[in-house]
Amino acid sequence: MQAQNMSDQAAISFRGVGKSFAQKGKDRPVTALEGIDLDVPRAAISGIIGRSGAGKSTLLRMVNGLERPTAGQVIVNGHDVGAAGTAELREIRRSVGMIFQHFNLLATRTTFGNIALPLEIAGVPAAEIRPRVNELIELVGLEAQANRYPAELSGGQKQRVGIARALATRPKVLLSDEATSALDPETTRQVLDLLKRINGELGLTILLITHEMGVVRDIGSHVAVIEAGRIVEQGETYAVFSAPSHPTTRSFLKGVTGVVMPRFLAERMVPDYAPGLQTVLQVTFTGSHATDPMLARLGTAMGLEVNILAGAVEEIGERPFGSLIVSLDAEPERLATARAFLHDHGLRTEVLGHVR
């Protein structure tokens, strides 16, 4: 059953999805996921982030039917995966590629052989396999390693074989289960760049799960945060990262975005204002304002002295995002005016406390 107007439809939709596992020797099943509603946009890179045991892998594995939902529906390219029969499920799986944390390459097959495997499984004639595999090897830049066995490859090279293998049957969707978690930062960078490139070149929908916010920040345009089997926050990465609403999101974001409060400041800070105290403000820059010298203008326009205590500017989903911790010597009314001035210019402020 194909829905019409596929292009502006989500590539993957979770509708009220739940999953519980029967437990050996116990009456009560474990609930791994509950009430999941999520639309994964087509041709974009979306991230699902959560702590260990939150249910990320279970959620991802439902997209290609490795796991079936016990409630709700998972719709992939118009197919109801949970209700699909054996033949339809195989069809769906060929249109959904998957890469893994530990690569899962066959040790007895070379790079070439591993990439050829899904084609052999799909019954592609041998004469067509060779050119297709060579094309994929070129796509991931492994020409020199084509005849090597996985044991002779580095982690990053193995994952590139995994990516090429996942793309062999020209899937529309790529699932990634912690694909960079076993790699060092430099290699992670390269693999993420590759994912981003194939997303652009092939218009592939990528759904990746991770416990590293940095991965989502670097390549994810959309993000969902999952906690104990439920989605607690979702949206465009930029929006979620610049204004996280759930404590779990905030704790994930710590150290990934924004600034860490310097210790000397945190120790001296008091919650309430008293005359003679300076107000500590976190100012969040988003979008084009990030580069505007807004604070300097605050000084000249209002005659306020602004001390910058800590700050960072970075990129989320290719948009600049920054936050500064500043202190202002201003009594409550002047502070309110200053904040209003900043808000008018698209900045967000939050009072963190007061120091002498």
Add this chain to the structure above:
Amino acid sequence: MSANLINLLMEATLQTLYMVAISTLIGTLIGAPLGIFLAVSRRGELMAAPAANAVLGLIVNATRSTPFIILVVAIIPFTRFVTGTSIGTNAAIVPLTVATIPFVARLIENAVREVDSGLIEAARAMGATPIQIVRKVLVPEALPGITLGITLTIVSLIGYSAMVGAVGGKGLGDLGIRYGYQRFMPEVMAAVVLILIVLVQLVQTAGEMLARRFDKKAPKNRGR
């Protein structure tokens, strides 16, 4: 040692090789699929069939725990049914094969279960059928283990084949008992033992070499 004795030794060696070769061949042809089935039919596995798995497992265990010499005698009617006789080299192949099947099955089951479950998961995600997973993933990846298992089977069969002298199976073991022990010719006994040692060594070395060739897990110099 007389020319006559050397002829006897040659003949006995060929008989042993013949018995071992045929029972390995037939035993593996039947035992390997059973072993694969044992591995993939457990609860929650690729072709889960827990009841069939349990029954087959029971039969395998029963056969394996029967002392070989008792097995030889116990299945004489079956041996006679298959070969038309209960005496001789061909008759000896029947109990040897019957003992080989469960032996091979367990070893291959273990080798197949050693295969990383992540590979099965990856193949499932590609849309592979269970049969495709067995043929394209499990068997090739388990090949080093399977090779070592068959090597161990052959080595054990060389030992077992010495026991089938009891049913007129001939071969090296029989020669060693009749000449070396009953006629008290220690040089025959020594020669028999020596040949057996050499045979086992050859099989073991060849098996390990082959297994290493199939094993691509450890990086090594392949002369590239």
